[in-house]
Amino acid sequence: MKKHIRKYYEQLHQGQKRLKAPGLGGKSLAAELGYPAGLIDRLPDEIWEDFLPCGNVLHHLHPKPGDRVLNLGCGTGVDSIMLKLSAGSGFRIVNLDSAIPALIKAWALAGQSFPGLEFEFVCADGDSLPFRPGSFEWIILNGVFNLFPEKGDLIVELSRVLRRGGVVAGADLCRRGILPDYFASEPDAWAWCMSGALSQNELSAAFDAAGFAKLALAAENMDEYFDRATFAFRKR
Ligand SMILES: C[S@@+](CC[C@H](N)C(=O)[O-])C[C@H]1O[C@@H](n2cnc3c(N)ncnc32)[C@H](O)[C@@H]1O
Structure with missing residues (x-):
């Protein structure tokens, strides 16, 4: 399933696929989720169709100077830009995604529109992270947690790369009850x-x-x- 999901996002960012599930992305969704209008207006219009959040995680993130933030499954890196614009630039952000076309867009967007903001870019799988234990104080997971069939393995890996006291701040869909069979039989519904x-x-x-x-x-x-859920969990 993970291979299918990676291919889905590679094709999406190469323009070979269109998002079929309505209301899952875009500028109007950002406003609906409560991203500040002043920030939304600072980003160029063309980036919005590639913003695919499940919620607004900004209010759970409070990086201090010197902190390190991992935006796991960053897509085109919109949350990373908004975080730097809203919380200052004295901390480091690593944008990580398994789809290279998403990272290329993230790199181009940041470089062209915000050349003063510094980001690092890493292509890797979220449950096999190329970082030493305790490398981050914050991990962003916006619309990413549900893409992992083995959630226990992912959380163990997040815990490994977080420092003690570090926070996973995320947003994703939560099911309200038992899902109809359609969701098990439609592989793209995993990617959604x-x-x-x-x-x-x-x-x-x-x-x-x-x-x-x-x-x-x-x-x-x-x-x-x-339901659309936002969450924050601290490593004990
Ligand atoms: C729904 S999009 C969310 C993108 C971004 N967080 C946003 O809010 O716009 C999910 C992202 O997770 C990435 N992704 C999916 N599976 C992944 C994995 N196993 N490891 C790392 N990234 C993954 C996808 O390539 C895609 O960019």
Whole structure:
């Protein structure tokens, strides 16, 4: 499934595929999710169709000078730019994605529109991260957690690269009940963050089992099957 998801996002960013599930991205979604209008207006119009968040994670992120932030599954890196514009630039951000075309767009967007902001770019799989233990104080996971069939393995890897006290700040869809068979039989629905969705209780339990403390978990209804959830968990 992970191979299918990587291919899906490579094709999406190469223009070979269009997002079929409506309302999953774009400038209007950013406004709806509460990203500040002043920040939204500072980003060029052409980037918005590639912004594919599941929620607004900015209010869970408070990096201090010297901190290191990993934006895992960064896509075109919009959250990274918004974080630097809103929280200062004395911290380091690594943009990581498994799809090279997404990273190329992220690199071009940052370089052309915000040459003063510095980012690092890494192509890797999120559950096999090329970093030493304790490399980050913050990890952003916006629309990414549900793309991993083995969530326990992912959380263990996040814990490994986080320092003690470090925070995973994320957003994803949570299922409201048992999903219809359609979601198991449509591989693209994995890439839409749907088929791999946990319930809110399962999400909390998964981080709890790996030694994280829950700082926040809030959800809003999206449709009959899913809520949009934002969450923050601290490594104990
Ligand atoms: C729904 S998009 C979200 C992108 C970005 N966070 C945003 O808010 O616009 C999911 C991203 O996760 C990346 N991704 C999927 N599976 C991954 C994996 N195993 N490791 C790293 N990145 C992955 C995809 O390539 C895609 O860019």
